[in-house]
Amino acid sequence: MKLDQELGIVEAQLRRTGFRWTNQRSLIVRTALGSHEHFTAEELLELCRRSDPKVSRATVYRTLAVLEQAGFVEGLDTGDGGRRFEHVLGHEHHDHMVCRLCASIFEFRDDELERRQEAAAKKLGFRIERHSLRIHGLCRDCQRAGKDR
């Protein structure tokens, strides 16, 4: 799927739910969609400012909140208090492994994992809205490098 096409989807959906489509939103969404990384709010701000140096930090935060609510962006706690985001358009849901040393993030997906979670929720009568599975440890390279303690 192309960036412009994805951008159109986001724009349409936000307009439909009563939001305005401003230059800033367009820029922020375009930038987020164009990033195939797991970015922090601050990094996104920095990227946006390369196109328009006076985008405000507050607007980036507010837009991320809107996008998260609309389900276009997903926030992941990094475990050290911070958050990273990823855009979800054209991606399947997946889980993450985070390397303690090099901070690389690896994505994986396992349908059976998803099913077991649904089953566990059903047993408790819990209605799932989202879920996040993160595995922390050492990636293959950092183990090889013997950097671990």
Next chain:
Amino acid sequence: MKLDQELGIVEAQLRRTGFRWTNQRSLIVRTALGSHEHFTAEELLELCRRSDPKVSRATVYRTLAVLEQAGFVEGLDTGDGGRRFEHVLGHEHHDHMVCRLCASIFEFRDDELERRQEAAAKKLGFRIERHSLRIHGLCRDCQRAGKDR
């Protein structure tokens, strides 16, 4: 397992790894072990101060970090930027469901879930140190109450 016995385990382990056993640590660990809740650092500080009003916030944070590293305490991101802790002594590992409305935390465990995670990590050569699975949504009661939107 009794509190005093658990306390002894923590003390022995910390001493063995070169830490000192101070009155503050004893108090903080006792308080954390005695809490069967998922507590924030601030709540733990408050609880400790009921016994010794001049325990410092910094000491609580530093001790939590030590305990987390030693594996006696586990931190969970609450999703709203904050963290809660739980002690792990005498508990099996388990995962969490967090209700968006009433903030209740439900614990569950599924061995197959654990195994699939290990398998996924093995495939990527990733060495697991810890993992956290959190399901967000609405608990049974909040669904019933129809409080959702």
Next chain:
DNA sequence: GTAGGTGCAAACCTTTTGCAGCATG
């Protein structure tokens, strides 16, 4: 005696908010 631990206050970092002006629908 000497690391290591503690308390205090200030610094930090990320995120949120109040407000006046601006741009969209």
Next chain:
DNA sequence: CATGCTGCAAAAGGTTTGCACCTAC
């Protein structure tokens, strides 16, 4: 032209740090 959005700067919330003093070993 009304309302929602933006930028700015200040505030908030949670955690960390520098430093002088203290205490366990």
